[in-house]
């Protein structure tokens with residue numbers, strides 16, 4: 001292994017070598033452990049991405065058509081459902097929950113999955129809500145669905161401890177597996193690593209697109225193969241109306257003979273901050289809300305619906321073949337310009353008033369471009385989507401709880 005000091009020199013991070021001269025041995029060792037672990041080779045490619053960032057032009061973008069289950073015959077619905085049910089019943093289906101994110105908008109300082117939601121009949125954590133859904137799948141289909149949970153450097157221990165403290169929510173422990181995603185360093189505008197007030201190199205989870213590589217590196221894909229899994233549903237931690245095993249979605253993927261399927265819901269207003277599923281250069285693509293022009297947000301199609309209204313709600317189904325293929329691919333980085341506290345070269349803490357650092361993330365849906373065809377099933381907001389993103393207002397605990405209680409306890413409200 002290359003000496004950490006040499007590695008820092010090689011990547012022009014000499015300021016760190018200077019700064020740690022006054023650190024004690026433990027602090028120095030922490031920095032060296034990070035330098036050994038962090039892939040500094042990436043730094044140049046991260047920076048390249050900043051200058052390469054292509055503008056998404058409306059002209060490259062086309063509308064897509066989703067399968068709307070209300071618009072297909074009952075017979076076809078039944079056929080698709082049966083295909084999906086057979087996969088679930090035959091132990092060929094697994095759930096992956098991505099919980100490596102920081103949940104900054106919610107302003108909760110622990111792992112988001114440990115957040116307690118005040119649902120009926122009694123408050124539960126986001127993890128427990130999912131565990132309860134898995135138990136329902138067990139009763140309905142008579143199978144124990146393997147549950148893989150993606151964590152990050154920042155919250156891995158917290159999450160595993162939470163499961164131990166809660167006795168794995170009485171779900172069979174041997175069917176629950178944790179795996180850690182990678183971090184990437186944050187960088188200053190002049191390509192330097194940042195030392196934070198804890199005297200660590202500032203790192204952040206590298207986005208949910210790092211899931212493919214993380215599953216491969218941590219043996220998750222091998223485990224899935226061993227268990228005979230064919231379809232893997234990957235979703236976020238924070239949607240309390242998530243259908244964790246929807247036979248319709250699985251059946252549609254089987255019927256359309258694709259490697260990936262996704263569930264959408266229809267945008268409820270031009271201002272709703274969700275990515276839109278569309279076609280870009282002939283491939284299925286998610287255009288981020290911030291990249292959409294006003295014309296795109298408001299355009300209406302011949303059915304009187306938003307033309308770019310199929311929203312991506314982090315309900316993605318992948319075949320094991322697709323995951324194996326994606327583990328070897330590189331996804332583009334999305335860059336956020338953020339405010340990040342740091343220690344200056346004199347060791348003083350600086351709290352910036354303006355963004356001063358870049359955070360780099362890859363997104364799960366950028367993997368779609370490697371596939372020619374993706375099945376899209378339009379779900380229903382009131383049945384499929386109650387996200388907890390913000391502390392208050394839209395997509396907050398209170399809006400999500402309302403939707404949850406309405407769906408599960410209609411008669412009692």
Ligand code: UTP
Pocket residue numbers: 098099100101102103104105106112150152181205206207208235236237238314389
């Ligand atoms: P979001 O994009 O909503 O991010 O993630 P977040 O971290 O939950 O919240 P904000 O943006 O900081 O407020 C969607 C899903 O992807 C996971 C999240 O945990 C969530 O389930 N995710 C995100 C990861 O697993 N790793 C990441 O690096 C980023």
